[in-house]
Amino acid sequence: MRPSGSRVELYAAIRRDARAGKSARAIQREYRVSWTTVHKALGSAWPSERKHYPERGSKIDDYREVIDGWLRADLTAPHKQRHTAKRIFDRLREEHRAEVSYSRVRAYVSVRRGEILAESGRAPVEVFVPQSHRPGDEAEVDFGDVVIELRGQPVTCTLFSLRLSFSGRAVHRVFLSAGQEAFLEGHVHAVEVLGGVPFGRIRYDNLKSAVSAVLGLSRHRVENDRWVAFRSHYGIEAFYCQPGVQGAHEKGGVEGQIGWFRRNHFVPVPQVESIAELNAMIDKWDADDLDRRIGSRVRTVGELFTVEAPLLLPLPEAAFETGRWFNLRVDRHSQITVRTNRYSVPVRFAGRQIRVQLHASHLEVYCDRQLVATHERLPGKAETRLELDHYLEILLRKPGALPGSTALEQARAAGRFTPVHDAWWAAARKTHGDAAGTRDLIGVLLAHRHLPHELVVIGLARALAAGALTADAVVLEARKAAEDSTSEQSDEDHEADAEAVASMTARRLTTLPTDSRPLPSVAAYDVLLRTPRKDTASL
Structure with missing residues (x-):
């Protein structure tokens, strides 16, 4: 019988039956579809676009x-x-x-x-029955909130967790948002770390990333099409818990795991410079947790996972694209708006159509298939993130716009525009005037594109001390600093090699007897010197 719902659900059902070994002809008869539909479903989990007609009203x-x-x-x-x-x-x-x-x-x-x-929050009184789980059969997924200090500022992030019910092994990932991108990226990371997918089912609550509508108190849900395609791609069977607090006990394992992980690894609050740095720490914590025992279990999480790992379903050859694409136009402020937040792009793309791939913690901007900008995703709403480097070309023609620009303010807050930059800029404006001095500073900022930030700061400090207030002088001093660091490194390597290799000459000199002969003299050759001629000028 053909399943109700979207074509994505039909494709998912066809792919599931095909994996179970059912023939294409049997699938055609069961779902009353053509051979072409079966062929397309087996080729891709995402059906081709079909013309949509407006829904008809009802009396x-x-x-x-x-x-x-x-x-x-x-x-x-x-x-x-x-x-x-x-x-x-x-x-x-x-x-x-x-x-x-x-x-x-x-x-x-x-x-x-x-x-x-x-x-209304009403539900009948329930009796809880203890459960046992087969190896590789079930898993649970949930989100939790954690607070971190990101570059010195407190930020509330989302902690994704997928926990295997038998072994208790859990894989965690932190994201700046709890949207569908984080939901899918968390799954991809988890199954890649585990090396497979549970052959039974994975328990979920009614997350908006997966469920579009809850149909009463039953287990039936209207699923998001993108989520259905993702499940079909990895062969995931979803089990949805009852809505509200009534269904919390149905995935109590992962909810308890998130609380334990938060108490043991996020106390004190982690201080990091990026989400990537935090996730690297989380990967290590997950690996260390394999040696712990849950409750009164005799065997560790890692020992139980060794039994469970061979039973997981293999991963597909190709990964599912979790990023979401947007076609946007760059406004006259050289900015784009993504999910209520605004991000800058280089000014040469102002007014042009670009494509943005949005991920859970960052976004990438493409123009003509070329990556032109990358931003860390903003966690809030109606916020703005501007890169000073994106506006340098227009600031060369409008130097007066730099002092009060939002991009400069954000660069100062992020530590990329240092007090050394400000001191050199003030000296340059005093010497050359506001416009010329600001243009020299912009020339220094352009040097950041091909020189490391630390070397440019050293070049600014040396040029300021020497009174060299031109961009060329700063670049020259930065390159000298790079050469000095390279030569110091080579000298250290040479000294280390000299200490490691024994000198045969020094070794021989220590065994020679003391030389008692007098030092040589050339006094006997003084008789060969000519007598100075008399000065005839005095005659």
């Missing part, structure tokens, strides 16, 4: 609020005196003269009643 749309009001009133009504679908249908016909069909009313009530019950 029941005008009475949704009325029906919802009756269903909410049922929450406090006696159990045996609540509305049935038939009673709601009759009241609509009698009190509102509504020309709606009973099937439409019944379908709407069957879904909406459960949603209203879930919104």
